[in-house]
Amino acid sequence: DTEVTQTPKHLVMGMTNKKSLKCEQHMGHRAMYWYKQKAKKPPELMFVYSYEKLSINESVPSRFSPECPNSSLLNLHLHALQPEDSALYLCASSTRGTSTDTQYFGPGTRLTVL
């Protein structure tokens, strides 16, 4: 089973709102990722958690705040976003310490900031 789930599927928020995106996997993976994808572009890495610790932050603005409460769950807290933050947000997970370490993606959350 290579399933990564994400909720919600769609989210519309105002610039003053606070919302959260949720990602879950039950594959025993120990690395989880957040990507941002604009239309017709490849995904851009935002954050990586490895063994529940933040290992990579690609200079993402502080209005995006990741959280990894446990090895199966990854959240992305959103606050005071801008319209240009509207995008598809993809979560992925992978094993760590193995040779292949393939990333498996969730279906994404389509975010619209008004």
Added chain:
Amino acid sequence: AQTVTQSQPEMSVQEAETVTLSCTYDTSESDYYLFWYKQPPSRQMILVIRQEAYKQQNATENRFSVNFQKAAKSFSLKISDSQLGDAAMYFCAYRRRGNEKLTFGTGTRLTIIP
């Protein structure tokens, strides 16, 4: 820095025919992995095939196969017996062994003509 280049922004193929998508990459590393991901209009990024650089044998997955030319730094994807469900954006991606970051190409949009 590693770069991945997909020189064909769009391609089309008749149903049941064969199509090849090209990908080249630039790296000074010798130990790495290459991937093809498919992203249909449903948005989910789906792993199609992966190749370990140390393996000389080209990877195959049912109707999907790759032509991996390490010296030329080329990694093309061949889709045989194309089906309507193959219509999607295809991304080539590179990852250095031990590194958590995936580097994506810009994608090739594949259209299947009935």
